[in-house]
Amino acid sequence: MPQLAIHRLSMAHPGDLSALHALMQSGAVRAGDIRAVIGKTEGNGGLNDFTRGYFTQSLMLLLCAATGADPAALAARIPCVLSGGTEGALSPHYLVFAVDRAATGAxxxxxxxxxxxxxxxxxxxxxxxxxxxxxxxxxxxxxxxxxxxxxxxxxxxxxxxxxxxxxxxxxxxxxxxxxxxxxxxxxxxxxxxxxxxxxxxxxxxxxxxxxxxxxxxxxxxxxxxxxxxxxxQADGWAPDLVAGVAPLADLLDLEGVVAAFRAAGLDAAPAVPAAQRARVIGVLAKGEPDRSGAIRGARHTMLGDTDLDAQRHLRGALGAIVASVAGHGQVFVSGGAEHQGPPGGGLVCVFARAG
Structure with a gap:
């Protein structure tokens, strides 16, 4: 009966795995238990964003040294989902998902x-x-x-x-x-x-x-x-973590953001109370510029210009809204929400410790 553990870790640069290395050395995380990594790097989020591959290579080399497994074999079984672009108040970070198969739960x-x-x-x-x-x-x-x-x-x-x-x-x-x-x-x-x-x-x-x-x-x-x-949700997993998910009707849907935090058992109103912020482990958000060219009847200018791509506008704007509710900027905000919610909308997922 397995137990899931989630660790949110900071990075000083896209190849910095020192926080994970420290957890592995202390025994808090076993390299063999790591099942997936989801993170934000400070690249441009485009095709030529090298930061995603740089982080993945650094991660696999670290796990190779710890386990003796071939880096290519590790990359073929451990999803490493990275989104570039930490515009505005967003902060580079990554979530490490580890599974202890020896734990018990209902x-x-x-x-x-x-x-x-x-x-x-x-x-x-x-x-x-x-x-x-x-x-x-x-x-x-x-x-x-x-x-x-x-x-x-x-x-x-x-x-x-x-x-x-x-x-x-x-x-x-x-x-x-x-x-x-x-x-x-x-x-x-x-x-x-x-x-x-x-x-x-x-x-x-x-x-x-x-x-x-x-x-x-x-x-x-x-x-x-x-x-x-x-x-x-599944039987046999320890019940100490929850995931709250809610759709976003549009980029300004603060109520939708708050709904995701409340679904995770947090008293967001709209911000998560300071006493509960430590329970927030990770936040994932998807959004997109409305293709109609307007949000709630007002024209927006999130366009694919040569100086600043529309998705960078999106990440900065949505990131500020979600981060203000979470109480910190280590939020995974990704643009390009095609068919991942209503047109011009998206979703928010909050991982938290159960209250």
């Missing part, structure tokens, strides 16, 4: 992981990727021991992209391909969980009414397969 927060087969550029944003992600989600649900789809709280996916897509790719623009990859992964999550009954590649980025409020997708050229991490 029912609690469970975690499962799975990888799809490598996805070539020609399959990104196509039916093959949708189906591959759906199967990986089912595998991760089974790995966690989650019995029902309705018991799944969140599915985090790192989906691949290609810097040089090639003539067989669905788009020759890597940025469009990145969006298609996120969209296909979201459809795969929705298909596996029943949130999207039918998922066809022709509807990607077009039928915005199809979405899953339990899908959080990032994409990057540093991965070649779809890496899946599932969280939910």
């Amino acid at each position: 029912r609690g927060l469970a975690m499962g992981t799975a990888f799809s087969a490598p996805t070539p550029p020609a399959e990104i944003g196509r039916q093959a990727q949708i189906l591959a992600v759906a199967q990986a989600v089912r595998d991760a649900v089974a790995d966690a021991g989650i019995a029902r789809a309705e018991d799944v709280a969140l599915v985090q996916v790192k989906a691949p992209c290609a810097q040089s897509p090639g003539p067989e790719a669905r788009s020759g623009d890597p940025r469009v391909l990145m969006a298609l990859s996120r969209a296909a992964a979201a459809f795969g999550v929705g298909l596996a969980l029943g949130d999207i009954p039918e998922a066809r590649e022709a509807e990607l980025l077009r039928d915005v009414g199809r979405f899953s409020n339990r899908a959080s997708i990032s994409s990057g050229i540093e991965v070649t397969a779809n890496e899946v991490v599932v969280f939910g």
Whole structure:
């Protein structure tokens, strides 16, 4: 009967794993128990963001030294979901998810992981990727021991992209391909969980009414397969952690942010009381600039200009709102919420210690 532990750690630079190394040396974390890492680096979040790959390489080398396993083998079984861009009040950090299989429990927060087969550029944003992600989600649900789809709280996916897509790719623009990859992964999550009954590649980025409020997708050229991490309730897991998830109707949906913290058992009103902030372990948020060009009737200027990408506007704005409720800036805020909530919206997930 396993127990999940989550550690939120700071980094001085994208290759700084000293905080994790210290936990491993003290015995607080066993390298062999680490099942996934989700983090924010201070890169630009674009195709040429080297900070994500730099962090992943540093992590695998650290775990290689601790376990003796081959770095490539570690990377093939430990999802490392990184989002670049810590604009505004956001702070670089990472969450380490470790599972102690020897612990006992009745029912609690469970975690499962799975990888799809490598996805070539020609399959990104196509039916093959949708189906591959759906199967990986089912595998991760089974790995966690989650019995029902309705018991799944969140599915985090790192989906691949290609810097040089090639003539067989669905788009020759890597940025469009990145969006298609996120969209296909979201459809795969929705298909596996029943949130999207039918998922066809022709509807990607077009039928915005199809979405899953339990899908959080990032994409990057540093991965070649779809890496899946599932969280939910299952028997046999220790009940000391909770995950509160709530959808965001739009970028200014403070009520939706507060709802996620309250779902995690915190008395946010709207900010989490100072006495409860230590219970907040990690916060994940997804959002996107509304494609209508307006938020609640007022025009926004989050555009794809050459000086500042729209997603950087998004991360700075949404990050400030979520961080003000959490009481700190170590919040995972990721743009590109295609089919991961209502148009112009997104979601928030709060990991917290049970009260």
